[in-house]
Amino acid sequence: MSAPVLVEEHADRVVLRLNRPEVRNAIDLATVEALHEACRMLEKEPRIALIIGAGGTxxxxxxxxxxxxxxxxxxxxxxxxxxxxxIQRLPMPTIALIDGFALGGGAELAYACDFRIGTPEARIGNPEPGLGILAAAGASWRLKELIGEPLAKEVLLAGRILTADEARDTHLLSDVVPADQLEDAGHRLADRIAAQAPLAVRLTKAAFHAPREAHPLIDDLAQAVLFETQEKDERMTAFLERRAKKEHP
Structure with missing residues (x-):
């Protein structure tokens, strides 16, 4: 039996490929456990994570x-x-790469990621009430934060399925690219993230998701940590040197 999640490790990122194409990558307990194992790895060695499905879904x-x-x-x-x-609490950013359906728990997995890129064939929604249950794994509150209350209610209460263009127009998807370019688009975004100072990215993500009452203390504490790093000194020195060369060639 093949693994429900294929893990491809790189120096600064990990690709997690949902690998049950015969059932359109439906999320079963084995998939949940495999993703927990991937989370343990990413918590121990923080890296960017790209999550994609096999087989066009x-x-x-x-x-x-x-x-x-x-x-x-x-x-x-x-x-x-x-x-x-x-997954939302992972130290480094996560990117969902959506081709075809991201429905129910698949949509909620995508909502938990920091970024979402789709193909023109992407379809995103939460049809759970049609099955006699609710979207209880984050959609009832994450989706409102992502796309606003009126549209979120259409998705959650009336079964609306968002097309790729609709999802991009509401910024649920940050970009829509052809299917054969989806993974490359994810890596380009990962490259942009990886070009930043890793600890600064980690602490910015933590501050971003902190509750309102934690600010500004959490920002000040995070900045205090970053002010003492060698990378801050090296990056600022390099910036000043580049600017000096432009001003005095």
Whole structure:
């Protein structure tokens, strides 16, 4: 049996490829465990993560066969919500690369990422009420923050599926590219992130997601840490030297 998630490691990033194309990458318990293992790796050695689906689909939802058998205690265990919260809290940014369907739990996985890039075939939505349940793994609050309350209610309460253009117009997708360029587009964004100071990126992400009442203390503390780093001195010195050369060639 093939692994539900294929992991491709690079020096500054990791590609996580959902690998159940025969069921449109439906998220089952094995996938959840594999993604938890990937999170453990990324927490121990922080790197950018790109998440993509195999076979022309990101993830068409949770595994309905498994989901049908789940009961109260399974819901209270937060199987998917715990995972997606962990993904959102990863130290370095995450990028969801969406081709085809990102529905239900697949959409909620994408919402938990810091960035989303899609193809023209991308379709994003939460049809859970049509199955007698709700989108309980983050959509009920993340989606409102991402696209605003009126449209989020259409998706969550009326079953609206967003096209790629609609998702880009609301900034749910930061870009739409042809399918054969999707992974390259993700790596270009990862390159831009990787060009920044890694610790500055980590602390900026942490401050960004901190609750309002934590500011400005968390910003001041993070800045205090960064002010003492050698990388800050080296980058600022290099900046000043480049500017001096331009002013006095």
């Amino acid at each position: 990101f993830a068409a939802g949770a595994d309905i066969g498994e989901l049908r058998e789940r009961r109260r205690d399974d819901a209270l265990a937060g199987i998917n919500s715990g995972l997606f919260g962990r």
